[in-house]
Amino acid sequence: MKDLNSDLFDPGKESDNYCGVSSSSYDFGFAFNDSNFSDRILRIEIIRSAFQSDTCSTIADWDTHRKRRREDAINNDNNDAMLEEIPSGDEAANITESNCRVKTLHISSPILAAKSPFFYKLFSNGMRESEQRHVSLRINSSEEDALMELLNFIYSNTLGTTSPPAVLDVLMAADKFEVASCMRHCSRLLRNMPMTPDSALLYLDLPSSVLMADAVQPLTDAAKQYLATLYKDITKFQEEVMGLPLAGVEAILSSDDLQVASEDAVYDFILKWARTQYPNVEERREVLGTRLARLIRFPYMTCRKLKKVLTCNDFEHEGASKLVLEALFFKAEAPHRQRILAAESASLNRIFVERSYKYRPVKVVEFELPRQQCVVYLDLKREECTNLFPSGRVYSQAFHLGGQGFFLSAHCNMDQQSSFHCFGLFLGMQERGSVSFAIDYEFAARSRPTEEFVSKYKGNYIFTGGKAVGYRNLFAIPWTSFMAEDSLYFINGILHLRAELTIKH
Template sequence: MEISGLLLMIVISLTGFSGSRSWAARLKIEPMVKGCTSIIDWARHRKRRREDIKKDNNNGDLCVGAEEQILGSNQPDIDDCVVGDNQDEEGEAMVEVSPSDDETGDGNESSWSMDCSTVVRVKTLHISSPILAAKSPFFYKLFSNGMRESEQRHVTLRINASEEAALMELLNFMYSNALTASQAPQLLDVLMAADKFEVASCMRYCSRQLRNLSMTPESALLYLELPSSVLMAEAVQPLTDAAKQYLAARYKDMTKFHEEVMALPLAGIEAILSSDDLQVASEDAVYDFVLKWARVQYPRLEERREVLGARLARYIRFPYMTCRKLKKVLTCTDFEHDAASKLVLEALFFKGEPPHRQRTLAAEESATSNRRFVERAYKYRPVKVVEFELPRQQCVVYLDLKREECTNLFPSGRVYSQAFHLGGQGFFLSAHCNMDQQSSFHCFGLFLGMQEKGIG
């Protein structure tokens, strides 16, 4: 346990709000203990994420008691400790975090999950209830819930030392609508404090400031791995959307950053797989990558099945996988058999739909987060194959190319289909735009190619 500082009492006057009721907030600063760190320290030591991070720093106590004494018996009276001669002027605004519970307690302390008994420092602040209540539903409930008509004017808030700076910034914002913090680590700490205190305006401010900063893979992952209560906040959605878009754009060619992508946590993989613009050969390649990543990150079969079934399967677009690969899905032990059967059956039903119906299903899902019927920009275009066994083994292969796609091949472009198989041999279709060497005219052609044995 690291303890810094001495017992310290600071009184700041925040009166001067005409007609307001003055309250005294005592801020108890707890010593630094393992697990009670800032958001950046917490992220720096984070391990692989298998599910949404919970509030592991959900610490502190809130005490509201009619007989609470702000100062000890050997301390001067609080009125003698007010900073400044003019009581009508607002002082510096400072306070700390509180949980997002509807209950403020029945006079006893309600813990945030950490039991820290040693108080390093104590700050006593005068606060204006109308200002805080106007910005925070938490404080509104606190000041109006059972104490409006009482003589109680004391609130004790217990926090960890690492949260002090963020909480002071938060109260400053509630008085001035501005922050002095401008760097990502400090803004994230204030964002966490604003979430606990239910100060939505500060959350929006922090989210906007963070979006204006340069994004990096580390910062993007940090935004996506915030505690689930923060991620669900409407004010944070633009920030997480920007982080997802950044990761999807940076790693759209997964083969170029293979090792880097393989080391990403679950939140990063989800962001990449949700993109329509992945530069992948086919959806078969996406499926193979997901299995490879899951086996590396989650060696235990039970955990791997849970992650694949509950988190990653929704991002694999099974309807665009080849039938050959779908057969392998049915026998893959990484998926629960019932779940795999459902995914394959859904994919086959989609493949059996006429093209106009497929486009309708894709359009219906394009506006949602579930985009399993939306085709990606594959390097190898999907084909529809109808196989016949009689009177002889044969197949009919359909490759859809729009007019504009053919136009875009000019002057020397090529597009290839996914492989299909007949009699154990792999084939593919291709469309080329070439210049005839003799006539110097451009020509367009469709071709059937044969794979070498063992490929595909």
């Protein structure tokens, strides 16, 4: 990564203040290309590109042009900025006539060196180029306008262009010549312009040297946030998201606010996307292992789906086993330990941070003997309960007993006399054929002051597909009392519910 921190006049640095005046207020525009205020001559050799510069009026045009320039760069070893000794005689004539044209500018080496480590090294490295009055650069013709804008910025701290494609070109030139203050300025300009899916994806697909620069981080962060917000409901935009490149998918699936049924759905989507984008299994394993697996929050997947991860050929087995084992250890932790792990991972890969799932995660303990039984724990935040009023409901992830899927649902509804709102809890069986189960069930909740689980309702029911049963007023109090600040049922802002299911024989 280039050392962009040595830009002596970078407006983003505190050291820019001299005698109480910010360096960003300095304007040496009057000295630009003026021999009276210059000590050097900059000779710019402008090589004709294989793809001539088109007029780029939109981000999409610029993206197409950028891809052509990348192809051009692959075939042109002289694409990078170069210091050149000035040719003489026939050699100079041949270069000028057949390949390039030359532009000369009067420059001030102190001004350029103060803004750019590139020019600082050029003028102070002790080489012949640093001692002679004439210095030379070689660029492609597609870079000419951007370089001129960059040089003007070094003198005046302003840009003469405001179109997104042109500003992007200047940003690329600023990276190439290590002008951090201009990179920051371009990044700020682009961030304040209306963003589109095309522009956001383009900002995330800039060369790695640009993406790694601190000055560009706010722009890439804004692009990620834009895509994450736009495609928050990936179910609604599934076909569109399936066609996005890797950088776009990473931005969307890194979000905590993703609207998705469960983490199982995230896993299924990533697998489907990877199989579509990377038909070759070796390439797919590489992308999944190094880029996409970290986006899946395995600790919030169901145990049934985690078992499938272990047998999935798309993942390298050793890496998949490690991820599943880590997820299972997390599930086995006490809730307070889970919260600590989530807080610790919040600034890293966020693998332990829970998203706002449509179906709330549950912790399940299963027993086969002496009877088929499971105990299900469902935690709801106070905000989630608040959002249920006046007639909302929230569903848990599916859990299984006797090979059949069940779920819990929490409701805000009217009591049976329709005189007040109250909190209800229900148990349902997923629809699957004509199978029926006779189930004994018990609902309980932690309650202050003991903070132990207290039984609230017991019942039995013969379940068939799609049926649900429960209690409309689980706590036998009005909604206002249930949600009150001194409510007995919220412990550190969490409502802890438990359901115990036993198959009757």
